[in-house]
Amino acid sequence: xxxxxxxxxxxxxxxxxxxxxxxxxxxxxxxxxxxxxxxxxxxxxxxxxxxxxxxxxxxxxxxxxxxxxxxxxxxxxxxxxxxxxxxxxxxxxxxxxxxxxxxxxxxxxxxxxxxxxxxxxxxxxxxxxxxxxxxxxxxxxxxxxxxxxxxxxxxxxxxxxxxxxxxxxxxxxxxxxxxxxxxxxxxxxxxxxxxxxxxxxxx
Numbered sequence: 001x002x003x004x005x006x007x008x009x010x011x012x013x014x015x016x017x018x019x020x021x022x023x024x025x026x027x028x029x030x031x032x033x034x035x036x037x038x039x040x041x042x043x044x045x046x047x048x049x050x051x052x053x054x055x056x057x058x059x060x061x062x063x064x065x066x067x068x069x070x071x072x073x074x075x076x077x078x079x080x081x082x083x084x085x086x087x088x089x090x091x092x093x094x095x096x097x098x099x100x101x102x103x104x105x106x107x108x109x110x111x112x113x114x115x116x117x118x119x120x121x122x123x124x125x126x127x128x129x130x131x132x133x134x135x136x137x138x139x140x141x142x143x144x145x146x147x148x149x150x151x152x153x154x155x156x157x158x159x160x161x162x163x164x165x166x167x168x169x170x171x172x173x174x175x176x177x178x179x180x181x182x183x184x185x186x187x188x189x190x191x192x193x194x195x196x197x198x199x200x201x202x203x
Contacts, residue, residue, distance in 0.1 A: 004183055004200050006164040007100055008153070010144075011111040011128070013169030014187045015094055016121060017087040020078065027074060042068050043078045051079070052112040054141035082117040083124060092190025094127050099203060101130050109134035110153050110166065112143045133157045144168070145176030154180065165200065167193060 012018035020039060028035040042064060051060050057079045064075045100107060109131050111118070115138035122128045135153045137143040142152070154161055161181035168174045174184035185196055197203045 004163055004165050004202065006106045006108070006159055007197075007202065008108045008110055008159075008164055008166040008177075008182070009093075009097065009131075010166075010168040010170075010173065010187070011109055011113065011121070014167055015090055015097065015127070016125065017090050018085055019087070020085050022087045023077065023081055023084040024074075026084075027077060038071070038074065042071055043075060048078075049112065049143060051114040051116075052137050053143045054115070054138050057114060057116045079114070079117060082120055086121065086124075089125060089127065090190060093187075093193065096190060096194055096197065096203070097127060097130065100197075103202075105202065107131045108153065108157055108159065110144065110149065110168075111135070112137045114138045144170070144173040147176065147179070150177055150180050150182070165197075165202070 009015055020043065021035065024035045024039065025032075028038070047060060047064065051057055061075050061079065065072050068075065097107065107130060109128075111134065113121075113136045115136055118136045118138070133156070135149060135156070137149060140149065140152060142149045144150075153159065154164075164181075165183045165185060166174060166177040167185045167187050168177075169187040171186045174186040177184040183200070185193065187193055194203060
């Protein structure tokens with residue numbers, strides 16, 4: 001197996017504890033059933049993915065508010081209070097990122113993220129500036145696991161896929177990197193990630 005010495009991180013779910021429930025639990029006053037129904041039927045995952053794929057937040061929210069006019073405030077909160085959806089860094093993962101940085105490991109990121117909300121996270125969390133480069137899906141109109149976004153990352157930063165590792169909390173996204181020759185890791189926990197990176201002689 002070739003030496004792997006380039007590490008590519010996903011952001012939400014790997015380095016950032018992002019989950020809309022962190023915000024909506026407060027907005028639904030702890031009514032879990034009502035919150036889950038809202039997140040499954042109104043501000044659902046596929047709707048959010050469209051903003052990650054480049055649709056303007058205002059357009060996405062307007063479409064939902066036309067369909068659910070009684071939920072205007074709840075819909076607006078999804079992007080208007082984006083930072084309240086991030087409980088903070090995933091501490092163990094950021095510690096790994098810091099160790100890799102200290103070792104001089106080339107670090108990149110590949111994230112499904114709205115171009116309008118990513119700058120908010122970047123301004124709050126210093127470690128998001130540690131990367132040599134990265135791809136925010138919303139800037140390019142493509143999202144994981146579309147092969148085109150992996151091709152874009154590799155070509156833009158001249159990354160040798162045979163030297164690269166990609167870490168993502170969504171199994172399909174990690175799997176989609178493998179046909180390029182990238183070693184995909186499905187993230188479960190910081191401890192499991194540390195063990196795998198140690199086995200790959202990166203830590």
